[in-house]
Amino acid sequence: MSQHRPTDNRSGAEAVPEGLWTKCRQCGNMLYQPEVSDDLYVCRHCGHHSRLTARQRIAITADEGSFREHDSAMRTSDPLDFPGYLEKLREDEAQIGLRDALVWGECTIDGIPVSFAAMDFSFRGGSMGAVVGEKFVRAAEHSIERRIPLLVFACSGGARMQEGIVSLLQMAKTTAAVGQMGRAAVPFIVVYTDPLTAGVFASFASVADIVIAEQQSLVGFAGPRVIERAFKIKLPPGSHTAEFQFEHGMVDIVVSRRELQPLLVRILRLVSPRREADAE
Amino acid sequence: MSRWLDFDRRLREVDEDIQKLERLLAAPSISEERRSQVRAQIAEIRQREEQIVREVFSHLTAWDNVLLARHADRPYTLDYIGAIFDDFVELHGDRRFGDDPAIVAGLAPLEGRTIAVVGHQKGRDVKERQFRNFGSARPEGYRKARRVMRLAERLGYPVVSFVDTPAAESRLEAEERGIANAIAENMLVMSSLATPIVAVIVGEGGSGGAIGTAVADHVMMLEHAIYSVIPPESCAVILEAFGRDPKRGPEAAEALRLSAQRTLELGAVDEVIPEPPGGAHRDPGGAAERVKKAIIKAIQRLESIPTETLVTARYAKIRNLRHYEEQ
Numbered sequence: 369m370s371q372h373r374p375t376d377n378r379s380g381a382e383a384v385p386e387g388l389w390t391k392c393r394q395c396g397n398m399l400y401q402p403e404v405s406d407d408l409y410v411c412r413h414c415g416h417h418s419r420l421t422a423r424q425r426i427a428i429t430a431d432e433g434s435f436r437e438h439d440s441a442m443r444t445s446d447p448l449d450f451p452g453y454l455e456k457l458r459e460d461e462a463q464i465g466l467r468d469a470l471v472w473g474e475c476t477i478d479g480i481p482v483s484f485a486a487m488d489f490s491f492r493g494g495s496m497g498a499v500v501g502e503k504f505v506r507a508a509e510h511s512i513e514r515r516i517p518l519l520v521f522a523c524s525g526g527a528r529m530q531e532g533i534v535s536l537l538q539m540a541k542t543t544a545a546v547g548q549m550g551r552a553a554v555p556f557i558v559v560y561t562d563p564l565t566a567g568v569f570a571s572f573a574s575v576a577d578i579v580i581a582e583q584q585s586l587v588g589f590a591g592p593r594v595i596e597r598a599f600k601i602k603l604p605p606g607s608h609t610a611e612f613q614f615e616h617g618m619v620d621i622v623v624s625r626r627e628l629q630p631l632l633v634r635i636l637r638l639v640s641p642r643r644e645a646d647a648e
Numbered sequence: 649m650s651r652w653l654d655f656d657r658r659l660r661e662v663d664e665d666i667q668k669l670e671r672l673l674a675a676p677s678i679s680e681e682r683r684s685q686v687r688a689q690i691a692e693i694r695q696r697e698e699q700i701v702r703e704v705f706s707h708l709t710a711w712d713n714v715l716l717a718r719h720a721d722r723p724y725t726l727d728y729i730g731a732i733f734d735d736f737v738e739l740h741g742d743r744r745f746g747d748d749p750a751i752v753a754g755l756a757p758l759e760g761r762t763i764a765v766v767g768h769q770k771g772r773d774v775k776e777r778q779f780r781n782f783g784s785a786r787p788e789g790y791r792k793a794r795r796v797m798r799l800a801e802r803l804g805y806p807v808v809s810f811v812d813t814p815a816a817e818s819r820l821e822a823e824e825r826g827i828a829n830a831i832a833e834n835m836l837v838m839s840s841l842a843t844p845i846v847a848v849i850v851g852e853g854g855s856g857g858a859i860g861t862a863v864a865d866h867v868m869m870l871e872h873a874i875y876s877v878i879p880p881e882s883c884a885v886i887l888e889a890f891g892r893d894p895k896r897g898p899e900a901a902e903a904l905r906l907s908a909q910r911t912l913e914l915g916a917v918d919e920v921i922p923e924p925p926g927g928a929h930r931d932p933g934g935a936a937e938r939v940k941k942a943i944i945k946a947i948q949r950l951e952s953i954p955t956e957t958l959v960t961a962r963y964a965k966i967r968n969l970r971h972y973e974e975q
Contacts, residue, residue, distance in 0.1 A: 439974065447914060447971035448905050452889040498971035505967060527855070527877045529887065532904045533916040534971045536855060536877040540863045543832055544839035544966045551840075567877075570816075570856045574832035589828040589856075590818035599819060607820055616824045 392416055408625045417582055417625050419562055421464070422471040422488035425521050429629065430475035430484065437473040439506060444468065444499050450530040460491045468492075468499035469524070472507040477519070478633040480640050483511035486521040489563070496568050497528030501538030504572060508545040512552040517640055519632070520558045522573045525591075526566025539571035546575050555639040559628070560610060560619065565591045574618070578635060581610035581619045582628065588613075653715060655704050659926060662697050666690055701926045708872075711898035713907045714880060716872040717851050718814075721929035723936065724783075725752060725767030725810040728850060731936030732943070733758060736765065739796055741788075745825060748789030750781045750817070751861070753796040755805070759944060764800030766793040766861055767810030770851070783852070784817040787830035790860050794834050797841055806844040806947050809861045814879065816857030831860035838863035839966060840959055844950035846943055849873045849908075849917070850928075865962050866946040867916075869908040870935070871923040875916065876906040915969060919946075 389398045394416035399407075408428055409418040420428070426435050446453055461467055469492055472485035485507045487494045496504075504520070511518035527535040549556050558576035560569075563586035570589055573579075581587060588608030596603055606612055613619045623631055669690050673683060708716075716722070729736050733756035741747040753766045768785060771777035793809075800807045816827055838845060838861075847864035853875035869875060880901035884890035890900050905911070908920045921942045928935035950958060 441975055443973050445971050445973050448903065450889075450903050452887075498969075502970070502972055529878050529883055529904075531971065532877050532906065533875050533911050533914055534969065536859055536875075537916055537966070537969055539832075539856065539859055540835050540839065540966050541969060543835040544863070544963055547836050547840050548963070567856060570828035570831045570860075571835065572832070574826075574829040575836050588823055589816070590823075595818055595820075601819070603820060608823065612823075616826065618826050618829060 393418065410625050415624065417562065417584065419489055419523070421490055422466065422486040422521075425486040425561075426471065426473075426475070426484070429477065429486075429521075429632070431477060431479065435473050435475040435484070437471060438510070439472065439503055440467065442467060442499050442503065444497050444528075444531065446530075447498065447534045448530065448532045450532070453530040456492065456530075464488065464491050466491050468503070469494045469496070470500040470503045472503045472510075474510065474514075474516075477636055480633075480636045481514070481516045482636065482640075483507045483514065483516055483518045484520075485518070487523050487568075489523045489525070492528060493525035494523045494568070495525050495528040495535070496538050496542075496571075497531035497535045498538065500524075500528070501535075501541045504542045505545040508542075508549050508556070511554045511556070512549060515552075515554060517555045517557060517636060518549065519636075520556070520572070520576075521561055522558055522564050522568055523561045523585075524564055524566070524568035526568060535567070539567050542572040543575060546572050550577075557632070557635060557639070559632075560587050560613075561585055563587070563591070565589065565608075578639070579618070579620045580628070580631065580635075581613065581622050583610055583622050583624050585610040587619075655700075656719075659697065659701070659930075662693060662700075666693055666697075669693075698925060705925070705927075708907075709898065710901035710904070710907055710910075711880070713872055714874055714897075714901050716927050717874040719927065719929050720772075722851055723928050723932040724772070725769045725812055725850065727932055728810055728848075728936050728939055729756065729765060729767070731933060732756075732940040733763070733765070740792070742791035743795060744788070744791060746788045748781075748786045748792060749779050750783055750785040750813070751789030751793050753792050758947070761947075762803075762805045763947075764796050764805045764807045765810070766796055766807065768813040768857075768861070770812060781817060783813045784815055785813060785857060785860075786817045786822050787825040787827045790816075790827075790830035790834050793861050794830075794837055797834075797837060797845075801841050801843045804843060806846065806951065807841070807864075808943055808947075809845065809847040809864065811847055811849040811853050811858050811862050812851035812873075813854045813857040814852050815854040816860065828856075831856050834860045835863050839963060842955050842959055844947060844953075844958060845962075846946045846950070848921070848939060848943065849875055850939070854879065863966065865950050865958060865965075866918050868919040868921050868942055868946070869911060869917045870921050870928060870939070871908050872927050873908055874906040875908070875911045876904050878904070880904055880906070914971075 392411040395414035397413040557578045560581035592608045736756045738754040770783035771780040845864040847862045847867045849869040881897035883900040884896040890896040924931035924934035
C-alpha cells in the first residue's frame with residue numbers, strides 16, 4: 369500500500385500548478401518536485417520542514433510495503449448533529465482520501481514490528497473527535513496484544529469542536545489507554561510534528577514514554593495567536609516551539625527530519641520487547 | 649440582554665418587595681389586622697414568583713444555561729465544601745513549584761469517613777477573583793490536586809472533585825511549567841487511581857481545564873452547569889457555520905449541546921443533580937443539600953465495589969464511549 373512515495377504536495381510546499389517545480393514556503397526558493405520526497409519534504413536551501421500528510425509520513429517511515437492499515441472505514445457518527453459538520457467532513461474526505469484525521473496500522477521499521485499511527489493536519493486541522501480517539505486506543509490495544517511498541521506521529525489543532533463534549537472526553541480516553549500500555553509494559557513513543565496544540569498535546573501526547581519533536585514545530589497548549597488575541601499580549605519570538613518545550617523539559621529530543629529515522633531505529637532497537645524472542 | 653438575565657433581574661426586584669414586606673411585619677407598631685394582610689400579600693407574591701420561575705425554567709435555552717453556569721452569585725467550590733462537610737483542612741502546594749489558589753484541595757469528614765476533596769475555586773469580588781485567577785488553574789493547581797488524590801489512594805479515602813473553571817491557564821508561564829503535561833498526568837492518574845472518585849461539575853466545565861480533574865467513577869452535573877470543549881463565544885469566532893461572529897455564541901451554545909441534560913444524553917456524564925427552583929444561586933443551602941445527598945449515595949455505592957473491579961469498570965466506561973460508525 370505504500371510502495372510508492374507520494375509526490376503530491378498538498379500540505380507541503382506551496383503549489384505551482386502542473387509544474388515540476390514548487391516553491392519553498394519559508395525561503396521562496398524553487399524545489400524540483402521529483403526530489404522533494406527524496407529530501408523528506410525538507411527544503412534543500414533553508415531546511416524548512418513541510419507538513420506531511422499521514423500517507424506521506426507512512427511512506428517515509430515504514431519499511432517499504434510493510435504498512436497494513438486498520439479501521440480505514442471508520443467514520444464519526446456526528447453525535448451532536450452539528451451544523452455544517454457532515455458537509456465539511458465530506459469535503460475533506462473527497463480532497464484528502466481519508467475518513468478522519470488519524471491513520472493507524474501495523475508496519476515494520478528496519479524490520480522491527482510496531483503499532484503505528486500518523487495524524488493528518490490537512491483533515492479538519494488534525495483535530496481529535498470520536499474516530500481519532502477510538503483509533504488511537506485501538507493502536508494502543510494492538511501494541512498491548514502483540515507486545516510491540518506504539519509509535520505515533522502527532523499533529524493536531526486540538527479537540528474536534530463539532531463533536532463537543534464527545535471530543536473532550538477523547539482526551540481522557542486516549543490518556544487512560546496510555547495507562548493501560550504502561551501496566552502492560554509496552555513502550556509508547558510519540559513524535560511531535562508541526563503543529564501540535566491543545567487537546568492532543570494535553571492528553572496522550574504528553575504522557576508518552578519517549579517524546580521526540582521535529583525541529584521548529586509549533587508545540588503548545590494554546591496556540592500563540594489564540595493567546596495574543598485572548599489576552600491582548602505579545603508573546604516573545606520562539607515561544608510555543610519544539611525547542612521551547614525542550615528547554616522547559618517537556619521533550620526528550622529535538623531532531624531534524626533527516627536525523628529522525630536513524631534515531632527512531634536506535635530507540636526501537638532499545639525498547640522493542642520482542643527483539644530477543646525474534647532473534648531466537 | 650438575554651431573556652434570562654432580564655428575568656433574573658425581575659426576580660430580584662420581587663425578592664426585594666418581599667423583603668420590604670417582611671421588614672414591615674417585623675415592626676412592633678403594626679396592627680394585627682395589617683399583619684395578616686401583609687402575610688397574605690407575601691404569600692401571593694411568592695406564589696406568583698414560583699409560577700414565573702417554573703414557566704421560565706421549563707424552556708431554558710442553551711445560552712440561558714451558559715449565563716446561569718457563570719452567574720456571579722452561583723455557589724463556588726468552597727461554598728459547597730463549607731455547607732457539605734463539618735470540617736475541612738486545606739492542604740497547599742504541589743511540592744514542586746508553588747501553590748495555586750485556583751484549585752483548592754484538602755481533607756474533610758463525611759459520615760464517619762475521610763474524604764479527599766479537590767476543586768476549582770473562583771473568586772467572589774474583584775480582589776479574590778484575581779487571587780483565584782478566575783478559576784483558571786495553573787500547572788501547580790493540577791499537580792496539587794494530583795498529589796492529594798495520590799494521598800487519598802495511599803490512605804484509602806474516596807476522592808470528591810468539584811469542577812468549576814472557564815478553562816485552564818494558558819499564558820506563557822503555564823506553558824513553561826507544562827500545563828498540557830499537568831492536565832494529561834492528572835487524567836492518567838485518575839483513570840487508574842485505586843480508590844473511588846466522584847466528580848461534580850457545579851458551574852463551568854471548561855474544556856481541558858475541567859477534564860483535568862473530572863475523570864471519575866461517577867460524574868455528576870448540576871442541572872444548570874455546562875460542560876464544553878470550548879467556550880461557545882470562541883467556537884462562534886472560529887467556525888464558518890456561525891459566520892466567525894462572537895455575537896453568535898448563543899447559537900454555538902445550542903449546537904455544542906453543553907447543558908447537563910444534553911451531556912447526559914450523549915453519555916458523557918452519569919447523573920444530573922436538580923437545582924432548587926430558579927437555580928443554585930437562589931438557594932445555595934438547598935443546592936448544597938442536594939449535592940451532598942448525591943455524593944453520599946455515589947460514594948456508598950462505589951465503596952461496596954472491590955477496588956480492582958472499580959478501576960476496571962472505570963477504564964471500561966472511559967474507553968467505551970462510542971460515537972463512530974464502521975462500514
